[in-house]
Amino acid sequence: MKLFKSVIASAALAVMAGVGVAQDLTTVNMINPLPRSTVFYPLVVGEALGYFADEGVEVNLLPSDTSIPYVAFVQNGQADLAMLDQTETLTAVIAGAGINTVYEVMQNAPEGIAVLKGGDYAAMADLSGTTVGLVSDRDRAFLQAALSATGGSIDDVRTVVLGESGPVLANAITRGDVSAIAGSVFDWATLQAAGIELQLITPEELLASPANTFAMNAAQIEPKREAMEAFLRAWSKGIYASIGNADMVEAMLRKAVPEEWEVEAAGKSLLDGVMPMNTSTTPRIGDLQTDVWSEIQPRLVSSGAIEREVPVTEFLNDTYIDAANDFDRAEVDADVAAWRAANM
Amino acid sequence: MALAPDPMGVALRRGLTHAGLFLGLLLLWETSARLGWLNPLFYPRPSDILLSFGRIYVTQGNVWYHLYVSLGLVFTGFLAGSILGVALGSLVGLNPTVRRFLQPYVIVLEATPRIALAPLMIAALGFGAPSKIAIIMLVCFFAPFINTLSGVINVNEEKLELFRALGASKWQILRKLVLPDAVPVIMAGERLALTAALSGVLVAEFIQRDKGIGSLILTYTRNLNMASAFACIFTLTIVGFLIFKGMEWLDRRIAYWNHDADMARVSARRKARWEAR
Numbered sequence: 001m002k003l004f005k006s007v008i009a010s011a012a013l014a015v016m017a018g019v020g021v022a023q024d025l026t027t028v029n030m031i032n033p034l035p036r037s038t039v040f041y042p043l044v045v046g047e048a049l050g051y052f053a054d055e056g057v058e059v060n061l062l063p064s065d066t067s068i069p070y071v072a073f074v075q076n077g078q079a080d081l082a083m084l085d086q087t088e089t090l091t092a093v094i095a096g097a098g099i100n101t102v103y104e105v106m107q108n109a110p111e112g113i114a115v116l117k118g119g120d121y122a123a124m125a126d127l128s129g130t131t132v133g134l135v136s137d138r139d140r141a142f143l144q145a146a147l148s149a150t151g152g153s154i155d156d157v158r159t160v161v162l163g164e165s166g167p168v169l170a171n172a173i174t175r176g177d178v179s180a181i182a183g184s185v186f187d188w189a190t191l192q193a194a195g196i197e198l199q200l201i202t203p204e205e206l207l208a209s210p211a212n213t214f215a216m217n218a219a220q221i222e223p224k225r226e227a228m229e230a231f232l233r234a235w236s237k238g239i240y241a242s243i244g245n246a247d248m249v250e251a252m253l254r255k256a257v258p259e260e261w262e263v264e265a266a267g268k269s270l271l272d273g274v275m276p277m278n279t280s281t282t283p284r285i286g287d288l289q290t291d292v293w294s295e296i297q298p299r300l301v302s303s304g305a306i307e308r309e310v311p312v313t314e315f316l317n318d319t320y321i322d323a324a325n326d327f328d329r330a331e332v333d334a335d336v337a338a339w340r341a342a343n344m
Numbered sequence: 345m346a347l348a349p350d351p352m353g354v355a356l357r358r359g360l361t362h363a364g365l366f367l368g369l370l371l372l373w374e375t376s377a378r379l380g381w382l383n384p385l386f387y388p389r390p391s392d393i394l395l396s397f398g399r400i401y402v403t404q405g406n407v408w409y410h411l412y413v414s415l416g417l418v419f420t421g422f423l424a425g426s427i428l429g430v431a432l433g434s435l436v437g438l439n440p441t442v443r444r445f446l447q448p449y450v451i452v453l454e455a456t457p458r459i460a461l462a463p464l465m466i467a468a469l470g471f472g473a474p475s476k477i478a479i480i481m482l483v484c485f486f487a488p489f490i491n492t493l494s495g496v497i498n499v500n501e502e503k504l505e506l507f508r509a510l511g512a513s514k515w516q517i518l519r520k521l522v523l524p525d526a527v528p529v530i531m532a533g534e535r536l537a538l539t540a541a542l543s544g545v546l547v548a549e550f551i552q553r554d555k556g557i558g559s560l561i562l563t564y565t566r567n568l569n570m571a572s573a574f575a576c577i578f579t580l581t582i583v584g585f586l587i588f589k590g591m592e593w594l595d596r597r598i599a600y601w602n603h604d605a606d607m608a609r610v611s612a613r614r615k616a617r618w619e620a621r
Contacts, residue, residue: 035559062552063554065553066552079471165565167568167570191568257563259400259563259564263568
C-alpha cells in the first residue's frame with residue numbers, strides 16, 4: 001500500500017512538474033518548408049545547447065507544402081513567424097499583407113540554377129528553348145530573375161515542377177528531360193553526394209540576396225516582443241555557437257535528425273552546403289541588409305517576379321535585432337566547450 | 345473412390361508456392377541491381393533495404409515514433425470517418441426526407457477530389473493532428489456511408505413483405521431484417537475505409553511534414569536514401585496487409601452469418617450452450 005501511495009504521489013508530482021514546465025515555455029509557431037533538418041541547423045544547435053528552453057520558448061515547426069501561401073498562416077495567427085524568400089516577402093507586401101521582415105536567417109541565396117557538368121548547357125543563354133525543372137513553384141521567380149539578369153525572359157523556356165524528391169530530380173537531369181534545375185543548395189547537395197556532377201550557372205548578381213528570412217504580422221510586433229526576442233536570441237546563439245564548430249554541429253545533427261545522416265556522404269555534403277548560408281555576414285547576427293533589399297528590387301520588377309518596387313522602410317523592421325544579439329559570446333563559447341567535453 | 349484432398353497439405357503447398365514466387369522475385373531484383381540493370385539511385389537492392397529495416401527499426405530505431413504517430417492518426421481518422429459514415433448512411437437510408445435533402449450534397453462532396461481539400465482543412469483547422477485527422481476522416485467517410493446507405497435501402501422486398509404480413513414492428517424489421525442484410529455490406533465499406541485511411545495519412549503527412557511515416561519517406565527520398573524510403577514504404581505495405589487481414593477477421597466475427605464456416609461455428613457453439621441448459 002505504501003509503495004502504491006508513493007508511486008501515485010510520484011506520478012502526480014511528475015505530472016505537475018510536466019505541467020509546470022509546459023506553462024513556463026511560450027510556444028513559437030514557425031512555418032517553413034522542412035521539419036527539423038540539417039538545412040536550418042541553428043535551431044538544432046540552439047536546442048541541443050538548451051538555449052530555447054533557457055529563453056523560455058519552445059519551437060513548434062509547421063513544416064508544410066500547401067498551396068496556400070505561408071503568409072496567410074501568419075495573418076490568421078496560426079504561425080508567429082514564416083520563413084519567406086525575397087520574392088514571397090515582396091509579393092506579400094505588395095498585396096497588402098501587413099507583414100514585417102524581422103530577421104535574416106540566410107543572408108546569401110541558397111537558390112541557384114544547376115546543369116549537368118560537361119553537358120550540353122553551360123550558361124543561362126543555353127537554356128533558351130529548353131525545359132527547365134523547378135524543385136518547387138517558389139523557384140519560378142528565381143529562374144525568372146536569373147534569365148532576366150542575362151538578357152533573357154521566362155518566356156524563353158518551358159518550366160516543369162519536379163518536386164523535391166531526389167530520384168525524380170536525379171532522373172530528370174541525368175536523362176536530359178530537363179536542361180537545368182532551379183532549386184537550392186539543399187537539392188544539389190544530395191545529387192552531388194550520389195555522384196551526379198553539377199555545375200551552377202547562377203548569375204553572380206543573384207548570389208548576394210537575402211534568402212530565407214523571418215517575417216511576422218506587423219500588428220504582432222509589440223504584443224509578441226518578449227517571445228520573439230527570446231526566440232531570435234536563441235537562434236543567434238545557435239548560429240554563433242556553430243561558427244568554427246562544424247564537427248560539433250554534425251554530432252548534434254546526427255542525434256537530432258539521424259535520417260539525414262544515414263547516407264554519410266549526403267549528410268556531409270548537405271552540411272557543407274548549408275554552413276555558409278546559415279552564417280551571418282552582417283556585424284549583427286541576422287541583421288536586415290537594407291541596401292541589398294533595395295538593389296534586388298529593380299531586377300525582380302524587370303523580370304516580372306514582382307509588380308513594383310517597395311520602399312524597404314515599409315517592411316524591414318530591425319526592432320528585434322539588438323535583443324537578438326544581446327548575449328555573452330564568452331558564455332556561449334563555454335557552453336560549446338562543455339558540450340564537447342560531455343559528448344565528443 | 346477418389347480420396348478427398350488434405351486441406352493442410354493444400355494450404356502448405358500454396359504457401360510454399362507463394363513464398364517461392366516471392367523469393368524468386370527478390371532474387372531477380374537483387375541480381376538485376378547487382379548487375380547494374382537497375383539504377384541503385386531509384387531501385388535499391390533488396391539486401392540494402394533489409395539492412396535499412398535493421399537500421400531504422402533496431403540500431404537507429406527512429407521509425408517507431410513516426411509509425412506510432414501515423415497509426416494513431418489512421419485509427420482515429422478511421423473511427424471518426426466510419427462512425428460518421430455509418431450514422432449518416434443509416435439516417436439517410438431510413439429516412440426518405442433526410443435522403444432527399446442530404447444525398448445531393450453528399451454526392452457532390454464525393455465527386456470532389458478529397459485531396460484537393462486538404463490545404464483548406466489545414467487553413468480551417470490549423471496545423472497539427474486535428475486537420476490531419478479531418479483529412480483522413482474525409483477519405484474514410486464515403487465507403488461506409490455509401491455501403492450503409494445501399495445496405496439499408498436495398499432490403500430484400502420479398503422478405504420485407506413477409507415481415508409486414510406477419511405483423512413485425514418497425515424495430516423488429518430493422519433488427520431482424522435490415523441490419524443482418526446491411527452489416528456485411530457495411531463491413532465491406534469499413535474494410536475499404538481502413539485501407540483508404542493509410543493513403544489519407546500519407547497525404548496529410550506529405551502536406552504537413554512535421555512527423556509521421558509520410559514525412560519520413562519524404563526526408564529519405566529528398567536525401568536519395570532510397571533503401572530506407574523503400575523500408576518505410578514496405579512497412580506501410582505490411583501494415584496495410586495486417587489491417588486488411590484484421591478487418592477480414594472482424595468481419596467474420598461480426599457478420600458471421602455471411603460466412604458458412606463461421607456460421608457453422610457459431611451455430612455449434614449456440615447448440616452446445618442450448619443443450620447444456
